[in-house]
Amino acid sequence: MKFFTRRDKFFDLFEALADRIEEGGKLFAEIVNHYEHSEQKLSKLKEIEHEADTITHDIYYNLHNTFITPLDREDIYSLASKMDTILDLIESAAVRMYLYKIRRPTKEIAELARILNESITQIRKIVYSVRNKQDAKMILDGCVVINTLENEADQVLRTAMMRLFENEKDPIELIKLKEIIQTTETATDVCEDVSNVIEGIILKH
Amino acid sequence: MKFFTRRDKFFDLFEALADRIEEGGKLFAEIVNHYEHSEQKLSKLKEIEHEADTITHDIYYNLHNTFITPLDREDIYSLASKMDTILDLIESAAVRMYLYKIRRPTKEIAELARILNESITQIRKIVYSVRNKQDAKMILDGCVVINTLENEADQVLRTAMMRLFENEKDPIELIKLKEIIQTTETATDVCEDVSNVIEGIILKH
C-alpha cells in the first residue's frame, strides 16, 4: 500500500513541477512581449521559481526515503534536477532584464520565448504521460518535436548573435543582451535534456 | 580487514580535501581583503589547488579499485568531483584578478568571499561527520545553513551586477569584474551541490 502511495507521489510531484514550468514560461513570454510595467509579473515569476525549488527538494527527499521507486533512481534525480533548471534559467533571464535595465527585449528574445513555450507545452504533455507509459509513440513523437524546437532555437541564437555584433555598437548593451539571449536559449537546451531523460525511461519499459 | 582500511581511506581523503578547501577559502579572503602584494598567497593557493587535484584523483583511483565502498559509488564520485570544483573556482577567481590586473576587488567580491568562507566552514563540519553518520540532525542543519548562504550569495550577485552595470562605464573593466564576481558566486553554488550530495547520503542511512 505504501509503495503505491509513494509511486503516485513521485508522479504527482513531477506533474506539479511541469505545471510550474508552464506557468513560468507563459509569464516569461508576457514579460518579453509586454515589457512595460512587468514588475508584478516578475515577482510572480520569482514565486513560481521558489515553489518549483520546494517541489524539487520534495522529490529528492522522497527519492532518498523510498526503497522501491517507480522509475530508476538516477532518472528521477535527472528529471527533477533538469526540470528545475528550466525554471531557474527562465527566472534568471527575466531578472537580468530588470537588473540590467534593458530598454526592451530584442525580437530574437521574443522569438526564443515563443519556441521555449512550444517546447514546454510538449514537456508538460510527455511528463503527464510518464505515469502510465501507455502511449509510448505519442511520448517519443513529443521528444522529436522538442529536439526540432531546440535546433530552431539554436538557429535563432546564431542569427541573434550575428545581428547583435553587427548592430549594437555600445559594448555594455551588447554584454547585457548577449547574456539574456544565451540564458533563454539554454532553457530550450535543458528542455531537450528533459526530453532525453524521458525518452530513455520509455525505451527501457 | 582490507575493507576497513579501504573504508577509512575514503573518509581520510574526503577530510583531507575539506581541509584544502578551507585553507584555500581563507587564502582567497585574505587576497581579496589585502589585495596588495598577494603574489605569494596566489602561489600558495595554486599549490593547494594542485594538492586537491591529487587527492581527488586518489579518491577516483580507490573508487575504481574497491569492490565494496562505504558510500554509494555515485555519491563518492559526485562528492569528490564537486569538492574539487569548489577549489578550482576559488583559484580561478583569484588568478583572474591577477591576469586581468584589476585595481582592487569590489566590496561585493569581499562580501561573496565572506559568505563562501562561512559555507566552507559548514562543508568541512559536515564532511567530517559523514564518517560516523551519528549526528544526522547536525548534518542536516548544516545543509540548511549552506542553502541559506547560497541564497544570500545570489542576492549579493544580483546587487553586484546591478551596481556594476550602473557604475562601471569602462566595458573592459566591467567584463573583468563580471567574470570574477560570477566565478566567486558559482563557488557558493557548488558548496550547495556538495551539501545536497551529503544530505542524500544521510537521508539514505
Next chain:
Amino acid sequence: MKFFTRRDKFFDLFEALADRIEEGGKLFAEIVNHYEHSEQKLSKLKEIEHEADTITHDIYYNLHNTFITPLDREDIYSLASKMDTILDLIESAAVRMYLYKIRRPTKEIAELARILNESITQIRKIVYSVRNKQDAKMILDGCVVINTLENEADQVLRTAMMRLFENEKDPIELIKLKEIIQTTETATDVCEDVSNVIEGIILKH
C-alpha cells in the same frame, strides 16, 4: 549471439564517434591556420557534427534497448555524451569565428587547436583500445598525456587572456575573441573528462 552483436555494436559506435572527432579536430585546425575562404570547411564541419549527433543518439538508443551491456551503463552514457560535446564545442568555436566576422584567429587559438588535436589523437587511440582492454598500460599512459595536454591548454588560456586584456582595446573584439578562446580551451577540458571515464573503465577491469 545477440549479446555479442550488441557488444560489438557499442564499440563500433564509439570508434565511429572517435573518427568524427578526429576529422572535426583536423578541419578546425585547418580553418584556424588557413582562415580565408574556409566557408566550405565550415559546412563540412557542421556535417560532421551532425553525424556525431546521430551516432550519439544511436548509442543512447542501444543503451536503453540492451539488457546486458559490455561496459557499465553510466560509463557508456558519460563516454558518448562527453565525446559528442567535444565536437559540439569545436563546431561552436568555428561557427563563432564566422558569425562574429573576426578578422583572423589569434596565435593562441592556433596553439589551442594544436594542443586539442594532440589530445584528440590520444582519445582516438584509447577509445580504439577499450574494446579489448588488453593494453591497459598503454591506455593509462594515454590518459596521463591527455591530462598533461589539458594543463598545457590551461596555461595557454591564461596567457591568452592576459594578452587579450592588455592589447585589445576594442571591447567588442575582446568579447568575440574571449568567447572563441574559452570555447576552444573547454574542448580540451572535455577531452580530459573522456580520458577520466576511460581510465575508470580500465581500472575497474
